[in-house]
Amino acid sequence: xxxxVTIALLISFIYIFNVSAQLPTNLAPKREFRGVWxxxxxxxxxxxxxxxxxxxxxxxxxxxxxxxxxxxxxxxxLQIRPAADAFYAKSREPWxxxxxxxxxxxxxxxxxxxxFAIKEAHARGMxxxxxxxxxxxxxxxxxVFAKDHATQIHPEWFFTYGGKKQFDPGIPEVREYIVQVIxxxxxxxxxxxVHFDDYFYPYPIAGQRINDAATFSKYGxxxxxxxxxxxxxxxxxxxxxxxxxxxxxxxxxxxxSPFGIWRNNYEDPEGSASDGLSNYGELYADSxxxxxxxxxxxxxxxxxxxxxxxxxxxxxxxxxxANNSYGRHVYVGMAAYLVNSRAxxxxxxxxxIPNQIRYLRKNNRIQGSVFFSSKSLSTVARGxxxxxxxxxxxxxxxxxxxxxxxxxxxxxxxxxxxEATKLGVSLKWKMPERARDGETASxxxxxxxxEGEEISILNPKNIMKISFEDYPFFLDxxxxxxxxxxxxxxxxxxxxxxxxxxxxxxxxxx
Numbered sequence: 001x002x003x004x005v006t007i008a009l010l011i012s013f014i015y016i017f018n019v020s021a022q023l024p025t026n027l028a029p030k031r032e033f034r035g036v037w038x039x040x041x042x043x044x045x046x047x048x049x050x051x052x053x054x055x056x057x058x059x060x061x062x063x064x065x066x067x068x069x070x071x072x073x074x075x076x077x078l079q080i081r082p083a084a085d086a087f088y089a090k091s092r093e094p095w096x097x098x099x100x101x102x103x104x105x106x107x108x109x110x111x112x113x114x115x116f117a118i119k120e121a122h123a124r125g126m127x128x129x130x131x132x133x134x135x136x137x138x139x140x141x142x143x144v145f146a147k148d149h150a151t152q153i154h155p156e157w158f159f160t161y162g163g164k165k166q167f168d169p170g171i172p173e174v175r176e177y178i179v180q181v182i183x184x185x186x187x188x189x190x191x192x193x194v195h196f197d198d199y200f201y202p203y204p205i206a207g208q209r210i211n212d213a214a215t216f217s218k219y220g221x222x223x224x225x226x227x228x229x230x231x232x233x234x235x236x237x238x239x240x241x242x243x244x245x246x247x248x249x250x251x252x253x254x255x256x257s258p259f260g261i262w263r264n265n266y267e268d269p270e271g272s273a274s275d276g277l278s279n280y281g282e283l284y285a286d287s288x289x290x291x292x293x294x295x296x297x298x299x300x301x302x303x304x305x306x307x308x309x310x311x312x313x314x315x316x317x318x319x320x321x322a323n324n325s326y327g328r329h330v331y332v333g334m335a336a337y338l339v340n341s342r343a344x345x346x347x348x349x350x351x352x353i354p355n356q357i358r359y360l361r362k363n364n365r366i367q368g369s370v371f372f373s374s375k376s377l378s379t380v381a382r383g384x385x386x387x388x389x390x391x392x393x394x395x396x397x398x399x400x401x402x403x404x405x406x407x408x409x410x411x412x413x414x415x416x417x418x419e420a421t422k423l424g425v426s427l428k429w430k431m432p433e434r435a436r437d438g439e440t441a442s443x444x445x446x447x448x449x450x451e452g453e454e455i456s457i458l459n460p461k462n463i464m465k466i467s468f469e470d471y472p473f474f475l476d477x478x479x480x481x482x483x484x485x486x487x488x489x490x491x492x493x494x495x496x497x498x499x500x501x502x503x504x505x506x507x508x509x510x
Contacts, residue, residue, distance in 0.1 A: 029361070030460040032397040033298075033331045033368025035075035036068050036377065037131070037197075041082035042139065043098050045374040050101035054108040057099075061117060064374055069124045071377065071385055072393020074466070076121050077195050077370060079131040080114055081181070083138055084150050084167070088114035090188045092181060094146035104146030118190050125443075125466030127399055129193035129255065130185050134178050134237065136199055137165035150177070159211040161202045169201065169233040170215040179240050186248050192468075192494075193253035194245055198302055200234050200285040203277075230284035242295040250405055251494035257300035257333055257370070258287040260317050262324070272320035275311040291328045297402055299325070300370050302333035306346035307355070314356055322365040329367045329400060332360055336371040339381040350383050357392050367400040395460040398445070399496045408437040410491040413444065413472065413502040418487060424477040425485065425507045431472055432491050432499065441491035443468040445498065448476065451484040457501055468492070484508045 039045045046064055047057050068076065080087040085096035085103060089112040094104035099113070107113070114130070121128040137151050141163040145152050151165050157174050158165045167174045182194055201210065216226050223229035238256070245254050263271035263280045271278070279285040290296045301321050305312045321330050334356065338347045346352050360366045371377060377385040401407075411432035419426045427446065434440050446465040449455050456462075464487075465474050479485065485508075488501035 028392060028395055028397065028460060030397055030458065031367075031400045033075060033329065033370070033399050034073045034393055034397060035077050035129070035300075035331065035368065035370035036073050037077045037370060037373045038064060038079065039082075039373050040079040040087055040096065040098050041133075047099065050098055054111045057107070057111075057113065058116060061113075062120060065117075065120050065124055065126065067378060067385075068374070069126065071388040072396065073126060073388075074397055074399055075127040075129060075192075075370070076117070077129045077131050078114070078117055079133075080185070081130075081132040083133065083136050083143075088112060088185065088189065090184060092184060093150065094148050097143075103144060103149065114185070114189055114191075122190075122443075122468035125396065125468055127192035127468065129195040129253070130189070130191045131195040131197065132182055132185075133199055134196060135167040135169060135201075137167060139164060161208055161210060162205045164202070166202055168212055168215050169237065170212055170219050170229065172219065175233070175237045175240065178237060179244055182241060183244055183248065186245055186252055191252060193255055193297075194241070195300075196256045198257060198259045198279075198283070198285075200279075200283050201230055202283075204282050227281075227284060231280070231286050234285050235289065238290050238295050239293070246405070253297040253402065253405075253495075254295075255298035255300055255329075255331075256287065256290060256296050257302055258285055259283060260301045260303040260305065260333070261312060262286075262288045262320075272312075273316050274313075288324050291324065291326050294326070294328070294404070296328060297405065298329035298331055298367075300331045300333055302335075302372070304333065304335035304338065304372075306344055306352055307359075308346050309344065315359060318360065318363070318366065322363050325365050327404070329402070330365060331368045331370050332356075332366060334369050334371045336376040336381040336384060337373060339376065339384055341380070353381075353384050354387050354392070396463045396466050397460060398466065398492070398498065401497055402495055406437065406493065406495040406497060408435050408439070408493075409497040410435045410439055410441050410493045410499045412499040413441065413489050413491050416487070416489050416502040416505050418505045418507045420507065421475070424475055424479050425487070427474045427476065427487055427489065427505075429472045429489055429502060431470065435493070439493045440470075441499075442470055442494050443492035443496075444470075444472070444474075445490045445492065446474045446476075447488040447490075447501070449486045449488075449504075451486075453486075455486060455488065455504055457488060457490060457498075479507075479509055481509050 086093045097103040118128045159168050220229050245252050258279045261274050261276050261278045263278045264274050265271040279287045291299050303317045305314045307314045341347045413432050414430040416429040432441050447462045448464045486504040486506045488503040490501045491499040
């Protein structure tokens with residue numbers, strides 16, 4: 001049987017709320033970005049094949065989210081626009097082929113995959129970042145396009161490279177169109193972030209040339225170099241998106257996941273000590289400039305290399321990005337898909353990625369990791385998944401704060417109450433008053449402490465629940481008989497600033 005403990009009984013507990021206090025070094029950080037890419041292109045991760053029923057799609061996605069929640073993830077990077085198509089209902093572009101097996105074919109009425117994914121992710125304390133491919137319009141020469149696909153309405157906007165249709169980034173109308181496509185989602189969906197991967201101008205293919213000479217002639221202006229002009233075209237899109245996204249919703253993060261090398265130091269003395277393809281030279285993507293100018297909130301370089309990769313060592317590139325973060329966040333892209341592969345002997349060492357995570361955590365200018373991709377963590381990288389669940393991500397974490405977007409914490413929840421029920425300890429509270437920036441709470445963190453345990457919100461092992469929903473209640477079903485517990489609740493705003501705690505309140509079990 002359970003009974004409520006009076007506040008007087010809690011005097012014996014030591015209450016500490018000091019965000020500057022130091023935790024033991026062996027604990028995982030309380031704030032860390034722990035993301036995973038969920039790719040829809042070619043049905044890499046979800047759905048498992050085109051044409052599944054709505055219920056099957058939902059069941060598969062729930063299973064994916066539950067698995068990553070168990071691993072300790074706090075962010076899902078969901079690909080919603082793989083090729084100028086849509087995995088969401090409120091779109092000016094046709095439904096994706098990889099959803100129902102025919103481009104433009106809608107799923108069941110009333111079903112919006114993105115809306116469903118956001119709700120389910122937030123309920124599990126995971127952010128949902130909407131992943132767009134800005135320039136890709138097809139994956140093969142055999143694509144059957146819907147009548148309302150952009151390639152059919154504006155064929156002059158595209159060039160073909162490697163058999164794939166690509167938007168021409170040098171056309172102003174193209175940039176404006178892409179911005180509006182993304183703003184459709186920003187305005188109409190409760191996403192936490194807008195995310196790009198590494199596909200800007202296409203990766204080079206021997207014998208292929210980008211057919212944009214006419215565009216350069218028309219729009220090149222004073223640029224003497226077509227390469228500089230191409231980089232500027234991408235810069236213009238990134239800058240406009242940064243301005244536009246934050247104009248409509250300042251709390252929506254904008255992040256990009258470029259290829260792991262900006263420039264090699266033999267090309268530019270400010271580049272990394274590496275020898276490989278570069279964003280700047282081959283993809284016309286000046287990825288460092290975007291951080292330096294503050295056009296992105298986070299950079300997520302795909303450092304898909306091992307410590308022993310001679311031409312591009314993992315540690316060398318991670319250190320370079322950390323040293324070139326300019327106060328923005330750096331989340332390192334991790335190659336879960338290469339675990340146990342024959343690409344390099346080091347990938348068959350089960351300690352490779354665990355050692356990479358340890359290395360990242362030693363650098364205070366690296367704020368987390370993103371793993372490619374979801375399915376890999378249940379197939380080739382099952383051992384890594386176990387390590388995340390049982391070791392590195394054993395305790396929950398909040399995403400890192402972004403003070404350049406919002407540094408005002410919410411007010412604390414009001415009137416926290418604990419009640420004994422047959423199912424466990426029921427906690428209820430009231431929404432906080434609005435903070436000075438007008439925000440109330442869009443999520444909560446529940447902490448639990450056993451009798452005699454230091455009461456502090458610094459230690460993530462005491463987190464029972466993180467929710468990015470504004471539901472002011474929690475049922476703790478994992479309680480032992482004859483135990484005394486104390487609970488705290490804090491409020492979160494959209495950018496995961498955390499309030500002071502409400503409480504403590506206590507419960508004694510018999």
